[in-house]
Amino acid sequence: MDEVRVGVSSCSSEAEQTQSRDTVEETAASSSSGWRPRELAFVAFVPRDKEEQQEDERVNAAGKFLKYRAFVRRPLVGRLTKEIVETYRICNPQFKYSEDLNPKRFLTSPSTGVLNDGYDNANSDLILTVNLVLIHVEKSRRYIVKDLLGHGTFGQVAKCWDSDTNSFVAVKIIKNQPAYYQQALVEVTILTTLNKKYDPEDKNHIVRIYDYFVYQRHLCICFELLDTNLYELIKMNHFRGLSIGIVQLFSKQILCGLALLKDAGIIHCDLKPENILLCTSSVKQAEIKIIDFGSACMENRTVYSYIQVYIHCRKKAFMINPVVILIIWYLNYMSYLFPLQSRYYRSPEVLLGYQYTTAIDMWSFGCIVAELFLGLPLFPGASEFDLLRRMIEIIGGQPPDYVLRDAKNTSKFFKCIGSLQNIEISEGSKNGRVYQALTEEEYEARDLKKPSIGKEYFNNMNLEAIVTNYPYRKNLPKEDIAKEKQTRLALIDFLRGLVEFDPAKRWSPFQASKHPFITGEPFTHPYRPSPETPYIPVVQNIKVDNHPGGGHWFAAGLSPNVSGKNRASLYSSPHFQMAQHPPANSYGSVGSHGSYNDGAGLGSSYGSYGESSNMFAYYSPIAPSGMNMHNQGSMSMLGNSPDARRRIKYQPGNGLGVSPSGGNFAPLPLGASPSQFTPPSSYSQIPVGSPGHFGPTSPARGASHGSPLGKTAAASQFNRRKNWGHSGSPQTQETAFSSHWHGQYPDSTSQAEGTSQAPGSSPSYIQSNINPGNWKQRGSGGVSANQKIPSMVMPGSNMNSQSTELTHDNVETGFSLPDPGDWDPNYSDELLLQEGGSDESSLSTEFGRSMNLGSIEPWSGFGRLNGPGQTFSTVEMGSPPTHDFQAAYIHSMSKPFHLMPHISQNSPSRFGHQSVQRFTHGRPPQGSDWNQIKIQAPSGFSNVGPRSPRNASFTGNMSWGRRMNPPTSSIPPISNIPPTSRSRKDYARID
Numbered sequence: 001m002d003e004v005r006v007g008v009s010s011c012s013s014e015a016e017q018t019q020s021r022d023t024v025e026e027t028a029a030s031s032s033s034g035w036r037p038r039e040l041a042f043v044a045f046v047p048r049d050k051e052e053q054q055e056d057e058r059v060n061a062a063g064k065f066l067k068y069r070a071f072v073r074r075p076l077v078g079r080l081t082k083e084i085v086e087t088y089r090i091c092n093p094q095f096k097y098s099e100d101l102n103p104k105r106f107l108t109s110p111s112t113g114v115l116n117d118g119y120d121n122a123n124s125d126l127i128l129t130v131n132l133v134l135i136h137v138e139k140s141r142r143y144i145v146k147d148l149l150g151h152g153t154f155g156q157v158a159k160c161w162d163s164d165t166n167s168f169v170a171v172k173i174i175k176n177q178p179a180y181y182q183q184a185l186v187e188v189t190i191l192t193t194l195n196k197k198y199d200p201e202d203k204n205h206i207v208r209i210y211d212y213f214v215y216q217r218h219l220c221i222c223f224e225l226l227d228t229n230l231y232e233l234i235k236m237n238h239f240r241g242l243s244i245g246i247v248q249l250f251s252k253q254i255l256c257g258l259a260l261l262k263d264a265g266i267i268h269c270d271l272k273p274e275n276i277l278l279c280t281s282s283v284k285q286a287e288i289k290i291i292d293f294g295s296a297c298m299e300n301r302t303v304y305s306y307i308q309v310y311i312h313c314r315k316k317a318f319m320i321n322p323v324v325i326l327i328i329w330y331l332n333y334m335s336y337l338f339p340l341q342s343r344y345y346r347s348p349e350v351l352l353g354y355q356y357t358t359a360i361d362m363w364s365f366g367c368i369v370a371e372l373f374l375g376l377p378l379f380p381g382a383s384e385f386d387l388l389r390r391m392i393e394i395i396g397g398q399p400p401d402y403v404l405r406d407a408k409n410t411s412k413f414f415k416c417i418g419s420l421q422n423i424e425i426s427e428g429s430k431n432g433r434v435y436q437a438l439t440e441e442e443y444e445a446r447d448l449k450k451p452s453i454g455k456e457y458f459n460n461m462n463l464e465a466i467v468t469n470y471p472y473r474k475n476l477p478k479e480d481i482a483k484e485k486q487t488r489l490a491l492i493d494f495l496r497g498l499v500e501f502d503p504a505k506r507w508s509p510f511q512a513s514k515h516p517f518i519t520g521e522p523f524t525h526p527y528r529p530s531p532e533t534p535y536i537p538v539v540q541n542i543k544v545d546n547h548p549g550g551g552h553w554f555a556a557g558l559s560p561n562v563s564g565k566n567r568a569s570l571y572s573s574p575h576f577q578m579a580q581h582p583p584a585n586s587y588g589s590v591g592s593h594g595s596y597n598d599g600a601g602l603g604s605s606y607g608s609y610g611e612s613s614n615m616f617a618y619y620s621p622i623a624p625s626g627m628n629m630h631n632q633g634s635m636s637m638l639g640n641s642p643d644a645r646r647r648i649k650y651q652p653g654n655g656l657g658v659s660p661s662g663g664n665f666a667p668l669p670l671g672a673s674p675s676q677f678t679p680p681s682s683y684s685q686i687p688v689g690s691p692g693h694f695g696p697t698s699p700a701r702g703a704s705h706g707s708p709l710g711k712t713a714a715a716s717q718f719n720r721r722k723n724w725g726h727s728g729s730p731q732t733q734e735t736a737f738s739s740h741w742h743g744q745y746p747d748s749t750s751q752a753e754g755t756s757q758a759p760g761s762s763p764s765y766i767q768s769n770i771n772p773g774n775w776k777q778r779g780s781g782g783v784s785a786n787q788k789i790p791s792m793v794m795p796g797s798n799m800n801s802q803s804t805e806l807t808h809d810n811v812e813t814g815f816s817l818p819d820p821g822d823w824d825p826n827y828s829d830e831l832l833l834q835e836g837g838s839d840e841s842s843l844s845t846e847f848g849r850s851m852n853l854g855s856i857e858p859w860s861g862f863g864r865l866n867g868p869g870q871t872f873s874t875v876e877m878g879s880p881p882t883h884d885f886q887a888a889y890i891h892s893m894s895k896p897f898h899l900m901p902h903i904s905q906n907s908p909s910r911f912g913h914q915s916v917q918r919f920t921h922g923r924p925p926q927g928s929d930w931n932q933i934k935i936q937a938p939s940g941f942s943n944v945g946p947r948s949p950r951n952a953s954f955t956g957n958m959s960w961g962r963r964m965n966p967p968t969s970s971i972p973p974i975s976n977i978p979p980t981s982r983s984r985k986d987y988a989r990i991d
């Protein structure tokens with residue numbers, strides 16, 4: 001603790017101040033360039049000269065009261081130890097200091113280097129230490145690791161100091177495994193496209209990507225630094241809901257991001273509170289951003305598009321192609337292993353194995369909004385059965401029959417009680433349902449195991465009751481309660497439009513954004529959204545740069561055109577080696593990964609690109625195959641990725657899109673280009689709400705991960721590697737899954753196709769990355785209970801059940817859909833870095849100060865305690881019996897963490913992630929300070945919270961956790977804290 005003294009300004013104090021300032025500056029400077037000792041421990045007393053003294057007197061005479069001033073004096077121990085090295089040297093001139101001998105502070109666990117020449121641990125994670133410098137060689141840019149922000153499936157996220165911009169950034173360091181590497185490139189590409197093309201001004205609440213490079217065989221992606229995620233925020237608020245004003249504010253912002261995604265035709269696929277982070281910027285307070293596009297996929301590139309092509313091809317008598325069957329089987333299998341969306345936020349169509357669109361994100365969004373308000377997840381299903389059971393109970397109704405008819409998992413959860421032919425009739429009448437949900441016993445009988453059923457938090461209430469009965473904050477003035485009641489009605493109506501079983505009726509982001517809950521207009525009657533404007537694709541002819549320079553983009557299946565940019569990081573890619581080919585006026589493999597391999601044998605080409613003078617090919621063991629080149633001459637292609645983004649007319653003659661060049665299929669088991677599965681124009685986009693084209697027996701099984709570029713693919717690759725060995729395996733099936741979207745059909749604009757053989761397998765990646773232990777299926781948690789699923793399902797109580805039929809895309813329109821993968825010819829990394837690079841420097845300390853989670857106050861008499869019937873669960877807190885709820889919470893928070901895994905700072909991810917130590921990253925201190933955090937909403941946003949004393953100009957300065965200590969009956973006991981707070985496994989993606 002610094003000692004603060006007040007005394008007469010003296011020469012010595014002045015000197016000390018100067019010295020202290022110097023020290024600070026020095027320290028700041030040295031923090032980026034390593035510590036440098038300086039002679040500061042003892043400084044000779046220097047008397048002030050006469051002039052200075054006279055100046056002081058003049059100032060005093062002018063009434064500026066500076067005769068006495070406060071100064072901070074560092075205590076002696078501090079002064080002696082701060083420059084300890086120098087002190088030692090003064091004491092003993094022989095003393096030598098070497099920074100190398102310092103013990104390293106490891107951030108990664110385990111920290112034993114066993115792979116990649118000792119750089120990586122057994123999980124293929126780069127072993128991070130404080131002050132490790134991640135170097136982007138090509139740009140001579142250094143990122144100094146300071147802290148660990150988190151880690152997930154793909155690797156670690158470190159807080160780094162960017163010495164170029166003098167600001168902190170978040171760097172995601174991807175595991176050193178090809179599958180992760182490749183998948184991470186998808187995130188890079190999608191985010192780059194979103195940032196650059198769809199949101200150049202950073203207005204849509206999508207995280208910014210600044211840079212990416214390879215360091216020690218790890219792909220590192222540099223993002224803007226953000227702060228706490230919404231799950232952590234709720235946790236800080238003791239799992240009480242946030243104020244309704246904040247819920248409105250955040251909902252609006254998330255919607256903004258989702259609208260952008262919809263425009264771009266991108267499905268996030270993993271929307272959850274953990275993937276929505278607060279911004280650190282003190283300028284844009286109360287701002288959130290969506291992160292983690294590692295699971296994202298293109299709307300028209302879901303597994304279903306493949307399946308549809310399959311079906312199409314089946315009609316064309318291509319079905320017997322073993323390659324296709326194997327691919328379908330494999331996708332299906334991996335989809336089973338790694339279902340799409342985290343369970344609590346999983347939409348019915350994903351759960352049931354029905355075709356999906358961006359509407360699945362809207363479902364997740366509805367769940368998030370409810371959770372922000374309630375502090376608890378709306379559907380904390382311990383298993384998929386439990387999830388569905390809760391949905392049916394809380395929302396009422398069930399998925400429409402047409403979905404159930406075509407979904408592949410229907411028989412797992414429903415029994416057919418009517419005639420399928422009556423589906424249209426039953427839908428029209430809404431009476432006689434054809435399907436009925438299985439009871440727990442029936443499910444058990446079919447599945448031969450008892451389904452996991454989680455704890456009830458809402459005591460069998462429906463959505464209306466849950467929201468209406470949720471406790472109000474005590475001491476809320478009557479008029480505010482009346483106001484909030486109205487807002488809650490709007491919230492219920494809003495949620496109804498989002499957690500709507502029928503994906504065709506679920507509101508789009510645009511429709512939802514017009515809801516009074518978002519606009520703040522008075523809510524007078526159930527909202528009827530105007531029908532969605534038909535999605536009119538725009539043809540975008542963008543000249544493809546002749547120097548795309550990005551082979552691994554192809555590998556990722558998305559090929560940004562990096563204009564004039566020597567994407568040198570490629571050259572250092574551990575996973576893709578580049579070989580120069582003779583000049584070929586051709587366009588590269590069109591991302592085909594050599595799937596049109598013409599008997600390339602062990603060719604390991606992973607993609608290629610061409611330019612007028614050179615043709616490069618990338619070799620990778622990931623996707624051993626040949627490569628393919630399309631001669632494009634000097635013609636500029638459509639502004640699309642060389643992958644299959646162009647909605648090119650399907651050419652039956654090509655089978656599944658296979659190049660007509662000879663020998664396409666033979667050498668390529670599973671090595672088919674993804675282009676082969678590029679939907680024909682008539683299948684280019686899944687019409688929202690259209691019934692599926694495949695029934696329960698369809699190979700489109702499961703809550704499949706839509707994108708083979710998703711984690712499924714990542715896993716598939718890894719697993720395959722695990723099973724089949726590393727690069728060089730002759731023509732493994734990997735190609736099919738690592739090459740995903742690349743290829744495209746030649747069409748009238750395509751040029752003659754050439755083929756090229758890739759020389760042998762990649763020498764670049766034959767190593768220990770094949771680590772079978774690294775990719776494990778995560779289990780699900782939950783406990784069994786004798787909870788019964790209602791055998792008779794109440795008809796839906798949706799107030800807004802009117803159909804909002806969305807116009808299906810015209811089959812022809814698919815030909816020219818606006819393509820998020822269109823490459824911006826003006827793209828450059830520098831531009832990316834220029835954008836929005838200023839805000840990230842504002843740090844979390846500021847942020848922490850400006851937030852308020854709300855003070856701890858008792859709950860009002862509304863709701864669970866005094867409300868009719870005490871509708872919420874009765875739970876114990878694990879703390880001494882008390883009626884002082886405030887004390888109960890404080891008590892609970894002050895418990896040792898080992899008793900409270902759910903609020904441990906190191907609590908593991910709800911999705912099975914390992915615990916992550918987050919340090920001072922904008923987090924409030926624990927204990928009572930949790931509730932001192934304040935947030936400032938942007939001015940103009942109406943809210944119901946108190947204004948900040950700090951900044952009255954912000955109308956939205958509101959308390960976050962305005963619902964205070966819940967009554968005992970609603971406080972979950974430690975063991976019963978919602979699964980959000982337990983091991984994330986309980987939320988696991990895997991059921």
Ligand SMILES: Nc1ncnc2c1ncn2[C@@H]1O[C@H](COP(=O)(O)OP(=O)(O)OP(=O)(O)O)[C@@H](O)[C@H]1O
Nearest residue numbers: 149150152153154155157170223224225226292294
């Ligand atoms: N830009 C950022 N600023 C601050 N923290 C971040 C940022 N990006 C990620 N994090 C932290 O790192 C964690 C993991 O990041 P992310 O979700 O992108 O990784 P992942 O491997 O894709 O995770 P998942 O297993 O959910 O797919 C996040 O939960 C968050 O806490």
